[in-house]
Amino acid sequence: MIGIYFSGTGNSKHCVERFLEAYGKGGKAFSIEDETALYRIREQDEIVMGYPVQYSNVPKILRDYIVQNQGAWSGKKIFVMATMGLFSGDGAGVLARLLRRYGAIVTGGLHLKMPDSICDEKALKRPLEDNRKLIAAAELKTERAARALRQGTPPQEGLGPFYHLAGLFGQRLYFYNKTKHYSDRLKIDADKCMGCGKCAELCPMENIYLENSKAAAADACTMCYRCISRCPAQAITLLGKRVVEQGYLEKYLDTALEDDKNLY
Incomplete structure (x- = not known):
């Protein structure tokens, strides 16, 4: 088995790696x-796939990846993992249905609450210790799901009609x-921007550039x-008007990672 993921702030990558460790x-x-x-x-015949849910949907970059490489999924056994700040209904099910359209065999689904990554909205902001507890609970749930898959009884979160309606x-x-x-x-505030280029380096879409x-x-x-x-200048926003709190995985872990790229 291998893991395939798209990760914005490191949550989904972390969960996929934990799943693989527990699966062996x-x-x-x-x-x-x-x-x-x-x-x-x-x-590979067996895959675990992880990604962050956006408005109970799959990130556009991942959806495009699935569609553009639709011939790669036929006959693959795929366990789907969706990370979220609170609730997604059928976050795992949306991707599962797309994969099945291209011939994949979806073996199970898992929903994992992780620290909120929407930096410019107050909605789901939590104290540091609460976010650490969220990660610990998600890790335990992930490990149990991996063992269950090996035993032939994987969880089916997000995959049924009730989840679909929710x-x-x-x-x-x-x-x-x-x-x-x-x-x-x-939106990028030119007055705040330092011109360091970190945003352009990290953008998975190559959507940011220096001018x-x-x-x-x-x-x-x-x-x-x-x-x-x-x-570093908190000069970028998307949904809100100002950065409330920057969130990324190693902020909530005991051991910090040195290279930003390793998170994604």
């Missing part, structure tokens, strides 16, 4: 941004347009919040 057999995790990921997918009427029906297309609403020593954005943001969570 030495499986490795690969981002969809990794040039070798598609090759790894084609040579996701549809809970969020997706009202916010579908927010994830149907890439966003053009990323006259200042960062600027095009219209293809996939709303991962990677740039916003890492901007």
Whole structure:
């Protein structure tokens, strides 16, 4: 088994890696941004796939990846993991249905609450210790799910008709347009921007660039919040008007990681 993921602030990557550790057999995790990921997918029969839910939907970058490589999924046994700040209904089910359209065999689904990554909204902000508890609970749930899959009884969160209705009427029906297309609403405050280029380096869409020593954005943001969570000047916003709190995985872990890229 291998892991395939898209991760904005490190949550989904962390959960996929924990799943593989608990499952055993030495499986490795690969981002969809990794040039070798598609090759790894084609040579493996079993895959665990993780991603952050956006408005009870799949991030546009991941949906496009599935569709553009639709021939790679036929016959693959895929366990789907969705990370979220609170509730998604059928977060895992949305991707499961797409994968099944291209011939995948979805073996199970898992929903995991993790620290909120939306830096410019107050809604789900929690104290540091509460976020650490969330991660510990998610790790335990992930490990149990991996063992259950090995025993042939994987969880089915997000996959049934009840989950489908909950996701549809809970969020997706009202916010579908927010994830149907890439966003053009990323805002960069030129007065605050230091021109360091970190945002351009981290953007999975290559949507940010430097112009006259200042960062600027095009219209293809996939709303991962990677740039916003890492901007040293807090000069970038998307949904809100100001940065409330920057959130990224190692902030909530005991051991900090040195290289930003290792998080994604």
